[in-house]
Every structure is written in C-alpha cells, then in structure tokens.
Amino acid sequence: MRIVVDFDLCESNAVCMQIAPDIFEVRDDDFLYILNETPGEADRSRVEECVQRCPKQAISIAED
Amino acid sequence: MTSIPRAVTIVGASLAGFNAAEALRRDGFEGPVTLIGAEDHPPYDRPPLSKQVLAGDWEPDRAALTDTEELADDGIEARFGLRATGLDLNARELTLHTGETVAFDGLVIATGARCRTMPGTDELSGLHVLRSLDDCLALRADLEAGPQRVVVVGAGFIGAEVAATARGRGLEVTVVEALPTPLGRVLGDEMGSVCAEVHRDHGVDLRTGVGVDRIEGDHRVERVVLSDGATVDADVVVVGIGVIPNTEWLEGSGVEIDDGVICDASCLVADRVTAAGDVARWPNQLFGETMRVEHWDNAAAQGAHAARRLLDDEIGPFAPVPWFWSDQYDRKIQLAGRVRPDDEVRVVNGSVEERRFAAIYGRGGRITGVLGFNRPRHVMRYRALIEQGASFDEALAAEF
Numbered sequence: 001m002r003i004v005v006d007f008d009l010c011e012s013n014a015v016c017m018q019i020a021p022d023i024f025e026v027r028d029d030d031f032l033y034i035l036n037e038t039p040g041e042a043d044r045s046r047v048e049e050c051v052q053r054c055p056k057q058a059i060s061i062a063e064d
Numbered sequence: 065m066t067s068i069p070r071a072v073t074i075v076g077a078s079l080a081g082f083n084a085a086e087a088l089r090r091d092g093f094e095g096p097v098t099l100i101g102a103e104d105h106p107p108y109d110r111p112p113l114s115k116q117v118l119a120g121d122w123e124p125d126r127a128a129l130t131d132t133e134e135l136a137d138d139g140i141e142a143r144f145g146l147r148a149t150g151l152d153l154n155a156r157e158l159t160l161h162t163g164e165t166v167a168f169d170g171l172v173i174a175t176g177a178r179c180r181t182m183p184g185t186d187e188l189s190g191l192h193v194l195r196s197l198d199d200c201l202a203l204r205a206d207l208e209a210g211p212q213r214v215v216v217v218g219a220g221f222i223g224a225e226v227a228a229t230a231r232g233r234g235l236e237v238t239v240v241e242a243l244p245t246p247l248g249r250v251l252g253d254e255m256g257s258v259c260a261e262v263h264r265d266h267g268v269d270l271r272t273g274v275g276v277d278r279i280e281g282d283h284r285v286e287r288v289v290l291s292d293g294a295t296v297d298a299d300v301v302v303v304g305i306g307v308i309p310n311t312e313w314l315e316g317s318g319v320e321i322d323d324g325v326i327c328d329a330s331c332l333v334a335d336r337v338t339a340a341g342d343v344a345r346w347p348n349q350l351f352g353e354t355m356r357v358e359h360w361d362n363a364a365a366q367g368a369h370a371a372r373r374l375l376d377d378e379i380g381p382f383a384p385v386p387w388f389w390s391d392q393y394d395r396k397i398q399l400a401g402r403v404r405p406d407d408e409v410r411v412v413n414g415s416v417e418e419r420r421f422a423a424i425y426g427r428g429g430r431i432t433g434v435l436g437f438n439r440p441r442h443v444m445r446y447r448a449l450i451e452q453g454a455s456f457d458e459a460l461a462a463e464f
Binding site: 011012013014015017018025026027028030052053055 | 111360361364365368387389391396398438440441443444447448
C-alpha cells in the first residue's frame with residue numbers, strides 16, 4: 001500500500017493528521033508532509049479512514 | 065434488539081445521504097440501497113460553492129462527489145429530482161412530491177436544511193441565498209455581470225466566504241451584521257472582532273450592530289435600508305442568515321421534531337430508522353449536550369454512522385468533537401469543539417495581530433474548543449485533547 005496525496009487538492013485541513021499523526025503531518029509552513037508513504041497492512045484501516053474523512057478527497061491508496 | 069433491514073432507503077442525497085449509501089456498501093451490506101434526492105444533480109460537495117465555484121476557478125463538475133454511473137456500479141439506485149413529502153412509519157412507506165409512494169424497510173433521514181429568507185422579498189431579482197449548486201450558479205452569473213456593489217446580509221461563515229470571494233473578484237462589498245461582531249454568538253466578541261478586522265483588512269465595508277429593515281427595488285434589488293436608517297445601494301444582495309432543518313415532510317409521522325429530527329445517542333429515530341446531517345438532533349455524550357450540527361465533517365461522519373447503526377445494534381453512540389473550516393481571503397479559519405461566547409479564551413500559539421494563531425476555549429475547568437487562524441496542526445492537536453476530556457489547565461500547559 002502506497003499513500004498518494006493530490007497536493008493540488010490538499011488544503012491542509014489536517015484531518016488525516018489527527019487520525020494518523022505517525023503518517024501525516026501538517027507543519028508550521030501549513031503544508032502537509034507524508035511521514036510514511038508505505039505503511040504496513042496494520043495501518044490500512046486508519047489510512048482508509050483518512051481517505052474517507054479528507055474534506056478535499058485528496059488522499060488515495062495505490063496498490064503497488 | 066431490532067432486526068437488520070433487508071433494504072435501505074436514504075432520503076436526502078447530499079453529503080450525509082451519500083456517505084450513508086457508501087458506508088452500507090463499504091461494510092458489505094448486500095441488500096438494495098436507494099438514494100432519493102430533491103435536487104436534480106447527483107451528490108456534490110457544498111464547500112466549494114462559496115469559494116472555488118463561486119470565484120469561477122472551478123467548473124461545477126469539480127464539486128461532484130460521484131456520478132450516476134459510479135452509484136450504479138456500487139448497486140445504489142439513484143432517484144433524483146424527487147422530494148419526500150410524507151412518511152408513514154406503520155406502513156413503512158414514503159410519499160414523494162409526485163404522489164408516488166415508496167415502500168422502505170430501513171430508512172436514513174438526511175434531508176438537510178434550507179436557507180432562511182427575508183420575508184416579502186421573493187419577487188426581486190438580484191437577491192440570493194447560497195446553499196445549492198443552482199443557487200451558486202445564479203449568484204455567480206450575477207457577480208460576473210460586474211455589479212457596482214454586493215451587499216451581504218449576515219456575517220456568518222457563508223456570508224463571510226461570499227464576501228471574500230466577491231472581493232477576490234474585485235467587487236465592492238458591504239457586509240451587514242446585526243450582532244456587535246461577526247460570529248460573536250459563536251466565537252465570543254473578542255474573536256469576533258478579529259473576524260471583523262480580517263474583513264476590513266480586505267476592503268469590506270462592514271456594518272455591525274445594525275439590522276436590515278428592508279430590501280428595495282423595482283423587480284431588481286436597488287438598495288438595502290438598514291435599521292439605523294442608512295441606505296446602501298446594491299445590485300446584488302446575498303442573504304446568509306442561517307438555515308432551517310427540512311422536517312415539514314415528517315409532520316404527523318410520529319417522528320419527534322424539535323428544531324430537527326430527534327434521535328437517540330446512536331442516531332436512531334425509530335425502529336430501523338436513523339437520521340444524519342444538518343437535520344439530525346442527537347445527544348452527543350462527549351459533551352453531555354443535545355446538538356444539531358451543520359458542518360461538512362459532521363454530515364460525512366454522521367451519515368456513515370447512521371447507516372451502520374441500521375446494520376449493527378451495538379455500534380454505540382455517535383460522539384464526535386464537532387469541527388469545521390472556513391476559508392476567507394487567505395485565511396483558513398477552523399473551529400473544533402463546542403464553545404460558547406462567554407467561555408474563557410486564551411491565545412496559545414501565534415498572534416492575533418499576524419492573523420495566525422490558535423486560541424483555546426474553556427469552561428468549568430475543561431477545554432471546550434479550539435479556534436485556529438491558519439493553524440490547522442494546532443487545531444487538530446487540541447481537538448484530540450477535547451476528545452480526551454482534558455482540563456483547561458492541561459490544555460494550556462500542552463506544547464505543540
């Protein structure tokens with residue numbers, strides 16, 4: 001599983017960061033950083049929650 | 065113990081209804097799912113309607129949440145342009161505005177809310193509210209026509225975003241707000257004053273503490289007469305004075321209505337009937353308070369919860385920390401929690417002068433909320449503390 005963020009859509013609302021702070025971080029520059037682009041299967045449900053809860057639908061999961 | 069429905073009908077095809085439908089399929093529900101919506105459009109996202117779409121930066125299709133093909137692929141029967149007008153819980157039947165009756169087993173009520181309007185103004189062109197895509201396109205067309213002045217009635221979040229977008233188009237804007245400060249009833253006057261300054265920084269003629277007496281014009285709006293007697297010439301007027309939950313169709317159905325559809329803590333309304341989104345009023349156990357929340361995040365999460373509640377008696381309460389964002393000018397304003405205007409407010413990060421700060425709210429020794437101006441990271445950190453029921457002192461001592 002690889003996390004893909006469409007940074008043209010991302011508005012740095014930081015919802016993903018609240019759900020998975022070890023994977024997503026919005027820093028003081030207001031930009032989102034992906035801390036772990038390829039989390040393990042144990043993290044899948046949390047990442048899926050991030051995908052669903054993102055107000056801009058900017059996050060997706062690539063299976064490769 | 066109620067039984068799991070064999071089929072689910074969702075009334076209301078905006079964010080809550082759409083998320084309800086999607087959640088059923090994600091959770092493996094294999095029975096028929098029907099999504100009934102009053103608007104002709106497939107589900108779309110409303111936040112861009114006061115921002116990107118209104119600004120002309122996006123075409124409306126970018127705000128779509130799905131399309132009829134995708135819904136069909138998910139086995140969701142989409143029926144749009146149909147308004148529910150009645151509910152019979154005993155017969156388990158809906159009535160639509162066409163007179164058609166629709167049998168249901170499980171039901172999610174997600175009929176949302178509509179804009180409050182000013183009485184006696186129906187006949188004037190150039191007068192707008194903003195809720196639907198059609199509202200947005202009508203207002204956009206009027207803004208594109210290059211009006212001399214836009215008057216926004218109500219400096220709530222919708223009014224503020226419309227003002228910001230209109231200023232972004234280079235238009236002259238007057239905002240009229242009856243309260244002493246914009247959003248003062250939500251954020252308190254101290255933070256409301258900051259919102260006022262942000263408007264004035266961007267060249268808005270903001271009039272506070274004054275109401276609108278009437279809107280005048282011959283077929284088209286020409287001027288707004290304020291309660292202090294002042295007159296503001298305008299060729300476009302946008303009224304953003306709140307919403308009314310769409311519950312009239314439930315009158316006499318036995319569903320309890322009190323400024324929204326009354327639900328239990330798990331969003332259950334009646335046997336195999338749940339409600340979600342702007343229309344739902346439920347006891348949020350995290351705050352020990354019954355609330356109806358009109359935010360995007362709530363509609364999405366509660367829609368999913370209300371659908372899952374139909375499949376699982378043990379799902380438990382819906383008890384989130386309400387959260388929303390509002391993009392105005394170059395500021396991202398976010399509020400999480402359940403604040404009152406008389407809560408104690410403390411700036412914990414950044415500075416009000418820079419318009420870049422986080423402030424936390426407290427009451428009864430507990431943190432009740434966090435407000436951020438371009439501080440999404442802090443808002444989410446404090447939101448977690450609110451969820452944990454942290455004390456105000458703990459929150460003040462926290463460093464993020």
